[in-house]
Amino acid sequence: MTCEIVQSKLTAYVDHQLPQDEWQQIHAHVPTCAHCREIVIGLQSTTVELDHYFQAVIAPFGFEEEVTQSLNDIRQARHMNRLNAIFLICAGGGLGAFIAFLVSPLGAIMGVIFHTLFILVQCMSLLPLSLNYGWFVVFALSSVGFAAISFWGLRRLLRTLNSEVIV
Amino acid sequence: MNQDDINLIRDARRGDVDAFNAIVRNYENYVYRTTLGILHHPSDAEDAAQETFIKAYQSLSKLRDERSFPTWLARIAVHTATDWFKASQKRRSVALDQNQCFASGDAHQSTQTRLDIEDAIGQLSEEHRVVTVLRAVYGLDYEEIAKMLDIPIGTVRSRLHNARMRLRELLQDEGGTHQ
Numbered sequence: 369m370t371c372e373i374v375q376s377k378l379t380a381y382v383d384h385q386l387p388q389d390e391w392q393q394i395h396a397h398v399p400t401c402a403h404c405r406e407i408v409i410g411l412q413s414t415t416v417e418l419d420h421y422f423q424a425v426i427a428p429f430g431f432e433e434e435v436t437q438s439l440n441d442i443r444q445a446r447h448m449n450r451l452n453a454i455f456l457i458c459a460g461g462g463l464g465a466f467i468a469f470l471v472s473p474l475g476a477i478m479g480v481i482f483h484t485l486f487i488l489v490q491c492m493s494l495l496p497l498s499l500n501y502g503w504f505v506v507f508a509l510s511s512v513g514f515a516a517i518s519f520w521g522l523r524r525l526l527r528t529l530n531s532e533v534i535v
Numbered sequence: 536m537n538q539d540d541i542n543l544i545r546d547a548r549r550g551d552v553d554a555f556n557a558i559v560r561n562y563e564n565y566v567y568r569t570t571l572g573i574l575h576h577p578s579d580a581e582d583a584a585q586e587t588f589i590k591a592y593q594s595l596s597k598l599r600d601e602r603s604f605p606t607w608l609a610r611i612a613v614h615t616a617t618d619w620f621k622a623s624q625k626r627r628s629v630a631l632d633q634n635q636c637f638a639s640g641d642a643h644q645s646t647q648t649r650l651d652i653e654d655a656i657g658q659l660s661e662e663h664r665v666v667t668v669l670r671a672v673y674g675l676d677y678e679e680i681a682k683m684l685d686i687p688i689g690t691v692r693s694r695l696h697n698a699r700m701r702l703r704e705l706l707q708d709e710g711g712t713h714q
Contacts (some may be wrong), residue, residue: 379696383670385677410703417706418671421652427567428581435559435588442589443552 374404382411536605544601547592555595559588565605565672566612572668573616575657576623583619587612609673610683613665620661655705663698666691 374397380386381394398404469475540561546554566587571580590611598607656664669680677695681688 376696377692379699380677380692382699383677383695385692407700407703410707411699414699414703414706415671417648417652418667418702421649421656422568422572422668422671424649425564425568425571427563427584428577431563431567431581431584432556432559434581435563435585436556438585438589439552439555439592442592 371401371404374398374401375407378404378407378411382408382415536602540604541601544595544598544604548595548598555592562605562608563588566608568672569609569612569668570616570619572656572672573613573661573664574620574623575653575664579619579623580616583616584612586619587615590615605673606675606679606683609669609675613669613683617661617665651706652702655702658705659698659701663694663701666694667698667702670695 374394377386377390377394381391381398384391386394398408470479540558543554543557543561547558563584567580567584570583570587571577574580574583587608591608594611598604656667659667665684666680669675669683675683677688677691680695681691684691
């Protein structure tokens with residue numbers, strides 16, 4: 369092995385990253401060559417200094433807390449996204465179910481009932497106008513009449529049942 | 536990698552927040568060394584290290600074997616730091632603030648030696664810094680580095696050799712200058 373070839377492998381030799389036979393060849397060469405020996409000593413010292421340099425580097429104070437905070441923010445954002453997705457799915461599902469109900473036969477029947485009720489309410493709202501506000505009197509008399517009938521009915525019912533409740 | 540770390544990773548994969556915080560505590564120095572070694576800028580290195588852990592957290596479910604966690608995390612750190620490096624190259628070039636990121640009372644190296652090494656690392660190309668960091672911080676085999684960076688082992692060998700020789704020259708020059 370020539371010095372040129374050996375020198376190109378000296379870092380791998382120092383790191384013990386060569387195949388066994390190659391490492392042995394270089395190991396045999398180095399003590400015999402002053403120049404290669406000098407390079408090996410330099411590389412070994414550089415390697416040790418590098419290792420010590422990196423070993424001395426530590427993460428800044430409060431780094432862990434910062435990472436934890438960032439992760440909490442991410443978790444919160446994920447949670448919010450999940451809730452939003454659930455809301456959208458539920459809203460979409462509900463809307464779909466409502467539309468399906470409306471287009472179904474049952475929905476059509478309900479539609480007719482609602483329509484009828486709407487017309488009835490509309491008619492009742494027009495009644496006071498047609499009575500020319502005399503409807504106040506009609507409403508009051510009707511209420512009194514209904515109350516009297518209810519009271520009378522209730523008394524009869526209790527008497528029939530021999531109830532001890534006194535009205 | 537010990538059994539405790541493996542258990543922590545398993546728990547974190549199941550969604551245990553405290554377990555992942557413990558992982559951050561155990562690996563923060565490794566990740567920060569990697570990003571600082573590549574970026575050569577404390578503030579960027581801190582941000583990149585933070586991003587590394589966030590990426591790791593988000594893709595932890597993709598990790599197949601818990602035992603490969605350190606190399607997996609190193610790969611994320613390297614990619615994150617190199618992306619940051621490319622982006623920051625366009626932005627600025629600020630010197631390293633040395634007092635911020637070293638263990639106090641380090642018995643191994645004097646401040647001057649540290650500064651020399653720092654300067655020397657800063658003069659390496661990005662490719663050389665990456666392989667140097669992976670070897671020095673994680674003690675990875677050449678084959679592992681080759682797999683991680685997806686390059687031939689011969690390239691790893693030559694990059695590491697050129698980087699180490701350059702560092703040796705620079706450190707010898709610096710040593711000569713200070714004497």
